[in-house]
Amino acid sequence: MTSMHDTSRTPNIKVPIYLDYQATTPVDPRVLDAMMPFFTNQFGNPHSRSHKFGWDAEEAVEVARGQVAHIINADPKEVVFTSGATESNNLAIKGVARFYKDRRNHIVTVLTEHKCVLDSCRHLEQEGFKVTYLPVKQNGLVDLDLLRETVTDKTVLVSIMAVNNEIGVIQPLAEIGAICRAKGAFFHCDAAQGVGKIPIDVEAMKIDLMSISGHKIYAPKGIGALFVRRKPRVRLEPLFSGGGQERGFRSGTLAPALCVGIGTACAIAEKEMGADNERIRKLADRFYQGIMARTPEVFLNGDREQRIPGNLNLSFAYVEGESMLMGIKELAVSSGSACTSASLEPSYVLRALGVEEAMAHTSIRIGLGRFTTEAEVDYAVQTINERVGKLRELSPLWEMAQEGIDIKSIEWAAH
Amino acid sequence: MAATIAYLDYNATAPIREAAARAVVEAMEVGGNPSSVHASGRRARKIVEAARGQVATLVGAKPMEVIFTSGGTEANNLALNALPFRRLIVSAIEHDSILAAAAATDADFVAVPVDRDGVLDLAALEAALAGCEGPVLVSVMLANNETGVLQPVREAAGLAREHGALVHCDATQAVGRIAVDMVELGADMLTLSAHKLGGPQGVGALIVREGLDVQPRQHGGGQEFGRRAGTENVPGIAGFGAAAIIALDEVARAGKIAALRDGLERQIKRSVPAALIWGEAVPRLPNTCCIGLAGVPSETQVMALDLAGVAVSAGAACSSGKVRPSHVLRAMGASPDAAASSIRVSLGAASTAADTERFLTAWIGLYARANRHGSAHAPAARRA
Numbered sequence: 122m123t124s125m126h127d128t129s130r131t132p133n134i135k136v137p138i139y140l141d142y143q144a145t146t147p148v149d150p151r152v153l154d155a156m157m158p159f160f161t162n163q164f165g166n167p168h169s170r171s172h173k174f175g176w177d178a179e180e181a182v183e184v185a186r187g188q189v190a191h192i193i194n195a196d197p198k199e200v201v202f203t204s205g206a207t208e209s210n211n212l213a214i215k216g217v218a219r220f221y222k223d224r225r226n227h228i229v230t231v232l233t234e235h236k237c238v239l240d241s242c243r244h245l246e247q248e249g250f251k252v253t254y255l256p257v258k259q260n261g262l263v264d265l266d267l268l269r270e271t272v273t274d275k276t277v278l279v280s281i282m283a284v285n286n287e288i289g290v291i292q293p294l295a296e297i298g299a300i301c302r303a304k305g306a307f308f309h310c311d312a313a314q315g316v317g318k319i320p321i322d323v324e325a326m327k328i329d330l331m332s333i334s335g336h337k338i339y340a341p342k343g344i345g346a347l348f349v350r351r352k353p354r355v356r357l358e359p360l361f362s363g364g365g366q367e368r369g370f371r372s373g374t375l376a377p378a379l380c381v382g383i384g385t386a387c388a389i390a391e392k393e394m395g396a397d398n399e400r401i402r403k404l405a406d407r408f409y410q411g412i413m414a415r416t417p418e419v420f421l422n423g424d425r426e427q428r429i430p431g432n433l434n435l436s437f438a439y440v441e442g443e444s445m446l447m448g449i450k451e452l453a454v455s456s457g458s459a460c461t462s463a464s465l466e467p468s469y470v471l472r473a474l475g476v477e478e479a480m481a482h483t484s485i486r487i488g489l490g491r492f493t494t495e496a497e498v499d500y501a502v503q504t505i506n507e508r509v510g511k512l513r514e515l516s517p518l519w520e521m522a523q524e525g526i527d528i529k530s531i532e533w534a535a536h
Numbered sequence: 537m538a539a540t541i542a543y544l545d546y547n548a549t550a551p552i553r554e555a556a557a558r559a560v561v562e563a564m565e566v567g568g569n570p571s572s573v574h575a576s577g578r579r580a581r582k583i584v585e586a587a588r589g590q591v592a593t594l595v596g597a598k599p600m601e602v603i604f605t606s607g608g609t610e611a612n613n614l615a616l617n618a619l620p621f622r623r624l625i626v627s628a629i630e631h632d633s634i635l636a637a638a639a640a641t642d643a644d645f646v647a648v649p650v651d652r653d654g655v656l657d658l659a660a661l662e663a664a665l666a667g668c669e670g671p672v673l674v675s676v677m678l679a680n681n682e683t684g685v686l687q688p689v690r691e692a693a694g695l696a697r698e699h700g701a702l703v704h705c706d707a708t709q710a711v712g713r714i715a716v717d718m719v720e721l722g723a724d725m726l727t728l729s730a731h732k733l734g735g736p737q738g739v740g741a742l743i744v745r746e747g748l749d750v751q752p753r754q755h756g757g758g759q760e761f762g763r764r765a766g767t768e769n770v771p772g773i774a775g776f777g778a779a780a781i782i783a784l785d786e787v788a789r790a791g792k793i794a795a796l797r798d799g800l801e802r803q804i805k806r807s808v809p810a811a812l813i814w815g816e817a818v819p820r821l822p823n824t825c826c827i828g829l830a831g832v833p834s835e836t837q838v839m840a841l842d843l844a845g846v847a848v849s850a851g852a853a854c855s856s857g858k859v860r861p862s863h864v865l866r867a868m869g870a871s872p873d874a875a876a877s878s879i880r881v882s883l884g885a886a887s888t889a890a891d892t893e894r895f896l897t898a899w900i901g902l903y904a905r906a907n908r909h910g911s912a913h914a915p916a917a918r919r920a
């Protein structure tokens with residue numbers, strides 16, 4: 122890979138620099154090591170009951186199940202392996218709604234949820250369920266009073282994420298859990314961006330169902346999990362039927378290598394979360410301050426305090442979003458969630474925060490993680506500062522703003 | 537220790553091929569989310585699309601017809617819910633993921649019987665198709681996972697088409713063992729599983745004929761042409777692609793495996809005349825041998841074989857620990873006792889004559905012991 126930039130100032134930097142840890146994370150080499158035996162001689166089908174290949178595979182799966190359970194303070198029996206968080210979210214939301222449809226038919230979720238949560242809910246609307254999509258406050262957090270008013274004795278499920286994938290804000294899970302429990306509604310939490318980043322305790326937070334993703338926590342893609350509470354018992358209709366694996370919630374041959382991957386990743390995260398977060402917080406602060414010190418008119422989206430350290434969602438006023446991304450090609454960042462990144466629509470998450478369309482268009486999600494270095498941060502900061510400066514020099518809007526013209530007051534000629 | 541066991545349970549899962557494992561690990565090292573537009577995302581996308589082409593080639597399909605899933609079970613569930621079908625017509629010997637998925641839908645569900653050899657009864661299929669109001673789906677597997685018996689999918693598809701029904705074929709056990717061509721079969725949808733053909737576990741595909749719109753089971757980011765949301769399992773898909781290339785070659789070498797299996801069966805019959813080989817009289821996969829030894833429960837047989845260092849199975853691996861007589865053998869007219877005293881031996885690329893000999897020695901020894909105790913007997917009670 123060659124760079125347009127002069128890299129002599131930072132000789133040890135390899136571009137592109139990966140700063141998109143909310144889209145996906147690299148597999149931790151320790152996770153890969155733990156998986157390797159399952160790509161060679163330990164190849165058994167964990168559901169084979171008649172020989173050692175099967176038993177070994179099953180044992181590995183169960184160890185992994187325990188590791189996943191442990192990081193969220195659940196019982197291993199409450200962990201269902203899936204192909205990823207999208208499947209977990211679909212299974213939790215549709216599964217619970219369909220199972221209890223004769224008793225309750227109302228679902229509550231939030232406008233800033235991941236697309237697969239919103240799409241699952243929309244699909245349920247077509248099946249006759251009522252769905253309330255709650256707005257968020259300007260800082261991206263749920264208004265608890267509003268939630269309390271919205272959840273009724275007809276509400277079967279409240280689905281609210283732990284950490285937002287675009288802006289990194291942490292929702293008040295324990296408070297949400299208490300509200301749900303008081304009304305007898307199940308609380309589903311999409312914790313794809315939360316597990317391993319913030320401490321999560323399904324008991325203390327009264328979470329009934331929780332989605333976990335492997336590839337957001339340094340495990341491979343293709344594996345996730347769904348926590349399904351046993352006491353009080355949560356029941357659900359499966360998305361697919363078959364051999365009855367995973368307590369009947371999720372049929373299909375489990376992939377031991379992948380299960381071991383997510384299990385190992387959880388064990389590492391549980392042990393290293395504190396140190397990881399401290400290091401990443403320092404890097405994020407350095408990043409943020411580095412930008413703010415040199416470039417004016419930059420805004421951090423989402424709450425300043427209630428956020429994970431590894432996310433900075435910044436809006437750069439008077440810069441066109443696409444040219445911005447083109448201008449910093451050696452940085453792998455995104456303009457929003459990966460799932461919707463091919464679309465040119467501004468982020469619906471930022472719109473829900475009340476960010477103006479023009480500003481939403483110029484925002485960049487910077488995701489820092491376990492393997493981000495200080496040198497990479499410095500390089501990225503310098504690149505962004507330089508490029509934003511150049512792009513603004515070319516921007517008539519910036520020029521007008523410098524002259525004190527209020528851009529919003531301009532009436533553009535129709536054409 | 538595991539390496540010293542003769543593994544003869546390829547229909548449960550095949551050991552991953554070296555090239556496939558390498559592709560998995562390499563894709564993991566590359567990283568990236570294929571939906572991301574930056575270079576890292578584009579690299580991941582390239583891996584997925586290359587594998588899509590490889591898998592398509594394996595079954596004579598177009599790349600855009602391949603929907604990657606988490607495995608055969610998901611693909612089968614996707615197929616059976618592809619449209620709001622009014623009637624689902626499936627063979628009685630389908631895999632649990634077809635039978636259970638069919639039962640879970642609101643559709644009217646018909647299980648078509650098979651004959652004594654385990655072959656679909658086409659007359660019964662035609663009767664089930666008669667007078668149906670659409671949409672209707674016929675789902676017939678290409679090769680049975682327990683007996684290896686090949687099914688008349690082409691003929692079934694012809695009948696289905698005459699009645700305006702769509703056709704799904706679960707080809708999970710067939711690909712990599714016999715040549716499979718989706719167009720020739722006349723199937724609208726085809727299920728594949730990577731780990732049955734030397735790819736990794738946790739990935740499969742539903743091949744959907746161009747022009748047929750499948751309603752998704754899983755909603756979200758619009759991946760897989762909007763038919764299966766969720767970040768693609770890039771390493772798994774890479775491994776699937778690598779295994780698909782090898783599987784194409786493997787079919788050409790199937791004669792070697794067939795010879796090994798046929799030799800094994802000759803020896804079984806010579807040494808244990810009371811043994812019964814299910815589906816012996818009809819075309820089967822070259823690698824599968826399902827043997828009945830009436831009077832000796834399957835569990836006893838597989839345990840004895842395990843102690844002798846031979847890994848086989850008592851039927852499908854999926855039934856989460858519950859021991860029950862095989863629905864496949866029951867559908868072939870086996871008595872509960874006969875169905876519960878059969879085992880499946882399935883061979884694969886790495887199987888050797890030493891493996892089959894080891895099996896024979898152990899199994900014949902088992903027969904001799906059982907015979908001494910008078911528990912083994914000729915399968916007179918075959919018909920229920």
